[in-house]
Amino acid sequence: MDRDEPPERSERTERLRRYLAELQERVEPRSLELLIRLLHEVSTSPAVHGGTYELGMGPAERELFTPALQAELLVLFGLLTTQEERVVVDLGDAPHARGMKVLVPQDRADDAEFLARHKDRVAAEAERREHDRQEVQAIARASGMEP
Incomplete structure (x- = not known):
């Protein structure tokens, strides 16, 4: 491979990229920002190994974190952690x-x-x-x- 060529993306990376692009089209920016922050938080938590984890959110974030957004976080987490x-x-x-x-x-x-x-x-x-x-x-x- 030529040093100037970007490395090939894995199938998992590509699925995550496509899903995030789709989310940008259908989720309002504040909710998407919250999702990305929470995805980072949960992906570095004990939940990665099958545990439960309580997300750190203030009142305004809790209001944004609707059941639909919760489901999106799980989908993103799954795309990030499993084939x-x-x-x-x-x-x-x-x-x-x-x-x-x-x-x-x-x-x-x-x-x-x-x-x-x-x-x-x-x-x-x-x-x-x-x-x-x-x-x-x-x-x-x-x-x-x-x-």
């Missing part, structure tokens, strides 16, 4: 998964057992975070700090 086709699935109204969307392989989107395992994992992680929060508050109170 296989993935789809966005709503986990339903389970207590800890209410309104939560996940990115799953296309052939597992209708697999009730697979999705139930996702809900169970989300519930277990939420319970662990709540337990940790209560522990931190108890430590703060015992130390004379206001939790």
Whole structure:
């Protein structure tokens, strides 16, 4: 390859580039800016390895982060992190998964057992975070700090 020639783009890179170009046409600039920032944030978070992650957003950003924009973030994350086709699935109204969307392989989107395992994992992680929060508050109170 000639040094002046740009390297060939991978298929994944090309799909991501095309999708971002499409988003620029149909998403307002502030929302797109938020999406790109959140994509960067989540792509450097523990969520890359299958964990959950709470996005850092102020009130104005939360207002922009509609369910449709949430789904777009998942699609972008999937394009960035995997070769296989993935789809966005709503986990339903389970207590800890209410309104939560996940990115799953296309052939597992209708697999009730697979999705139930996702809900169970989300519930277990939420319970662990709540337990940790209560522990931190108890430590703060015992130390004379206001939790």
